[in-house]
Amino acid sequence: MSNSTHFDIPLNVITKIISEAIPDELEVHDDFIKALSRATSLFILYSTTRANQVASENSRRSVYSQDVLTAISSLGFDHLLPNLINWHSMYMEEEESRKSKKKKSNNSDETDEKPDFQVE
Incomplete structure (x- = not known):
């Protein structure tokens, strides 16, 4: 992947989501947070790329919510x-x-x- 499309979800955002989702007594290692941040970023990149393709297939430059839903479905989610x-x-x-x-x-x-x- 080229540097122009590389981005990561901020680690503090991932940490906040994790802390709201799991019990307080569980400990989460930094490596897990970094891996989850990267996986989340890749999911967003793949799904937005696919949604863009769906819009293009329909001769549009704008991406609508239905394009995102179609993309998520076509990716198996x-x-x-x-x-x-x-x-x-x-x-x-x-x-x-x-x-x-x-x-x-x-x-x-x-x-x-x-x-x-x-x-x-």
Whole structure:
């Protein structure tokens, strides 16, 4: 793999995920954390490359969520699809909620900024 496509997930991120996933009494060695970081990075690279290929096959330059799901499935990770679909749905709901709150906030700011005067 060339250096331009090489990246690793930060070790502190991997450590945090591991510490949230396993009991406190288990000890994890640094070599395991480094290996998991590299494996995670490779998984992301392979799946995004495949998702890009799916988009290209459909004459698009943009990658959509369906492209990612198709890529994950084609790489043999069908068992991940239900969780990915669920997480994507939750993300979209959170984004919609955030946008509507922002819109409401902007609307209330506009009404608050009206000049306070009376017409006689």
